Amino acid sequence: MYENFINWKILIGIIILIINIIIILIAAFVLRRKFIEADKLRKNAEAVSDTKSDFLAMISREIRTPMNSIVGFSELALDNEVSLKNRDYLNKIKINAQWLLQIINDILDISMVESGRMNIGNIPFDMHELLSNCRTLIMPKAAEKGLFLYFYAEPGLGKTPLGDPVRLRQVLVNLLSNAVKFTNNGMVKLHAVLKEMSDNSITMTFEIKDSGIGMTNEQINNILQPIIQTEKGKKRKSGGTGLGLAITKKIIELMGGSLSIESTLGIGSKLSFELVFDTINSDNEELFEKKLVFNDLDKPVFKGEILLCEDNIMNQQVIFDHLTRVGFKAVIADNGKIGYEMVKSRLDKNEKQFDLVFMDIHMPEMDGLEAASKITELNTGVPIVAMTANIMYNDREIYKKSGMFDCVGKPFTNQELWRCLMKYFIPQNVSNTGMDNNQGIDSFSSKSDWEIQKELQVLFIENNSHIYDEITGALETADIILAKRLTHSLKTNAAYIGKIILQKSAAAVENRLVDGKNQVTEEQLKTLKTELDMVLNEFSSNMQ
Ligand code: ADP
Numbered sequence: 001m002y003e004n005f006i007n008w009k010i011l012i013g014i015i016i017l018i019i020n021i022i023i024i025l026i027a028a029f030v031l032r033r034k035f036i037e038a039d040k041l042r043k044n045a046e047a048v049s050d051t052k053s054d055f056l057a058m059i060s061r062e063i064r065t066p067m068n069s070i071v072g073f074s075e076l077a078l079d080n081e082v083s084l085k086n087r088d089y090l091n092k093i094k095i096n097a098q099w100l101l102q103i104i105n106d107i108l109d110i111s112m113v114e115s116g117r118m119n120i121g122n123i124p125f126d127m128h129e130l131l132s133n134c135r136t137l138i139m140p141k142a143a144e145k146g147l148f149l150y151f152y153a154e155p156g157l158g159k160t161p162l163g164d165p166v167r168l169r170q171v172l173v174n175l176l177s178n179a180v181k182f183t184n185n186g187m188v189k190l191h192a193v194l195k196e197m198s199d200n201s202i203t204m205t206f207e208i209k210d211s212g213i214g215m216t217n218e219q220i221n222n223i224l225q226p227i228i229q230t231e232k233g234k235k236r237k238s239g240g241t242g243l244g245l246a247i248t249k250k251i252i253e254l255m256g257g258s259l260s261i262e263s264t265l266g267i268g269s270k271l272s273f274e275l276v277f278d279t280i281n282s283d284n285e286e287l288f289e290k291k292l293v294f295n296d297l298d299k300p301v302f303k304g305e306i307l308l309c310e311d312n313i314m315n316q317q318v319i320f321d322h323l324t325r326v327g328f329k330a331v332i333a334d335n336g337k338i339g340y341e342m343v344k345s346r347l348d349k350n351e352k353q354f355d356l357v358f359m360d361i362h363m364p365e366m367d368g369l370e371a372a373s374k375i376t377e378l379n380t381g382v383p384i385v386a387m388t389a390n391i392m393y394n395d396r397e398i399y400k401k402s403g404m405f406d407c408v409g410k411p412f413t414n415q416e417l418w419r420c421l422m423k424y425f426i427p428q429n430v431s432n433t434g435m436d437n438n439q440g441i442d443s444f445s446s447k448s449d450w451e452i453q454k455e456l457q458v459l460f461i462e463n464n465s466h467i468y469d470e471i472t473g474a475l476e477t478a479d480i481i482l483a484k485r486l487t488h489s490l491k492t493n494a495a496y497i498g499k500i501i502l503q504k505s506a507a508a509v510e511n512r513l514v515d516g517k518n519q520v521t522e523e524q525l526k527t528l529k530t531e532l533d534m535v536l537n538e539f540s541s542n543m544q
Contacts, residue, residue, distance in 0.1 A: 053115035060108035067104065070097040081508055084527050087501070106243040113250045120254050121164035124280060127204075128153055130165050131172070131192060132415060138176045138188075143498055146454065146542070147180060148187040154194040159202055161277035167251050168275075172206065174248045175271050179210035183268070186211030195274065202279055207272040215263040223261065224249065300418055300427035304355035305329040309339035309371060310387070311363040314459050314493045319358065319387070321455070322417055327428065335363040336371025343375050343382065356424050357384045359404060362488065369402040376403030383424055457539040460497050464490060465536060468529050471509070475518055484513040487528075494535070502531040 074094040082090065112118040131153045142149040172190070179188040189209045196203040215223075223245045249259045252273045263269035306328050310316050316332050323330040331354070333339035339357065346353050357375065361368035372384045386399040386407040399407055408420050467490050474483035491506035505528045512519040 050115055053111040053117070056111035057108055060104045060111070063100075063104050067097060067101045071101065081524065083523060084530055087527075103243075106247060109247045109251075110243060113247065113254075118251070118254060120167060120251075122162050122278070123165070124160045124162055125165035127161055127192070130169055131190070134169060134172045134176060134190070136415065137173055138180060140498060141177070141180050142188060145180065145183070146185065147183055150187060150189040152190070153192045154204070159197070159279040159281065161202060161204075161279055163275070163277050164255065167255065171248045171251050171273075172208070174244045175208040178244065179208050179212065179269070179271075183210040183212030186268070200279055201276055203274060203276045205272060205274050207270060209268065209270045211268040214265040214267055214269055215261070216265060220261045220263060224259075299326060300422070301327045302421060302425045303327060303428055304425055305331065305352075307331050307333060307339060307342060307354040307357045307382075309333045309336055309357065309363065309368065310360040311335050312360070312489055312492055314456065314463060315360065317459055318456060326418065326421070336366030336368055338365075340366065340371045340374045343380060344378060347378055347380055353380050353382050355382070356421075357382055358387050358408070359384050361386060361388045361399075364485075368404075369398065372399070372402040372404045385420060454542070456497055457542060460493055461536060461539050461543075464493060464532065468532055471528075472525065475520065478518070480513050480516050480518055483518070484510055487513065490532070497535070499531075499535050502528075502535050505531045 071094060074090050074097065078087065078090050078094065109118070131151060135149065135151050139149060176188065176190060187210070189207075191205070191207040191209070193205050193207075194202060195205050245259075252259050252275075255275055257273040257275045259271060259273050261269065261271050306323055308316065308319055308323070308330055310319060310332065311334055320330050320332060331342065333342055336359070339359070343354065343357070345351075357372075359368040359372050363371075366374075368386060368388075372386070375382065375384060383406070384404045386404040388407065399405075406420065406423070408417060467486055471483050471486045471490075474480075474486060487506045487510040491503050491510055494500075494503035494506055505524070508524050509520050509528055512521070512524065
């Protein structure tokens, strides 16, 4: 009886065990099915996402091709003579096409980031060249807004970083463009400084600072959220895609850094990030190159005396200021003849000769070519550099024949002028090691870009308020030479001040004044007047 009871108990135990095993097996089976299904769903979702990304990438690329043509052809059309109305239409097409292109680029980038296919390169690159390139890109917009643009870049230190220069440039240009876009007066600064250095790596901090409108905490939070959520429900006011910073942030992360934003409404913003780069040693030659580029970026200080042969009063002012702000003494000659006589007089009196001559080409009395030939004949050894608005390959050959082996295009940037000066002078603020041992010397004691811009605007108003009447007056009295000289001067002044449309309108009139004949159309004069009035009004309102 007792044994029977035990047997029953064992039997029931075994049955319960079997039932449990069956339940576990069923559960495992169900779970496995669920897992397989989930895996299948995940794979499907990934495939769908990949397909979506592929599709976006494909569409973006397909749209880019015709877009490039639209931008390209509208630029070409703008180069021709077109009525003011059509110029306005074409400009709008161009601006909108560029904007659309930017949206497409951003979509392409987002699809790459999302699909995890944005690869960050790892090649040796020249950090200074990259920064210089960013500066050149951003400069016109900053100058147009009268902003002071300040770049500081750490010297090369004999190390070449490995990384992705294209993506780093994209990041910096985006941050700088925003800084310029959202700053109405004051400054935009970029600091790229070395934080740490080991045998085979460097850590650099990049900081972009502006004195602009600033951001609210809500805006900052939006920017710092994942890409997809950044723009939900936000209304766009700036005319950007609103994706730039989200992509920038992601690229910085892919490069191993993280974007931080500090901002105060009405005061300005500081966006910064830190990156570690593996390095290889630069050889000596490369280091020397870097010294030059470094000094290009950080204002050099020179010693010497330069003769400037230039007839245009605005050009005289701008070049004189450019030269004196980097430490030169500059002497102005109003034309080639005076310049030649100054050099000769020094030679005759056995006085110290000029260290360099900058020579404009088109001047009254004696032009630059003749003056350069005559100075060269004096055998003083003083180098002569041509300064002219249009440098074609042929022009260089002509200048060379007159003894001018070098040439600077007008209008030039600081960088271009400094690069040229470096060939003839050793900057005083650079020691033999190539390190700047006198940081910031004279940096703020002389005029800023912004001050120069303002001065130029004043000069422009002074020199050109009545120029249209003078041109039409000369045309009425059939004084074609005077009319041509006046339009040429207006063209050069417009170029200096960055007013390209006015420059082109003046060039169009100038080109129709050939061989003593007046072939200027009413339409061309009308365009010139409208463009000139617009520029004069803009500058006058800046003075108030
Ligand atoms: P957008 O294409 O609109 O410039 P971004 O993603 O680059 O898009 O920037 C997003 C928003 O962040 C901008 O519309 C602007 O409101 C704000 N922002 C970015 N940078 C600055 C800055 N330096 N100063 C003030 N606001 C800024």
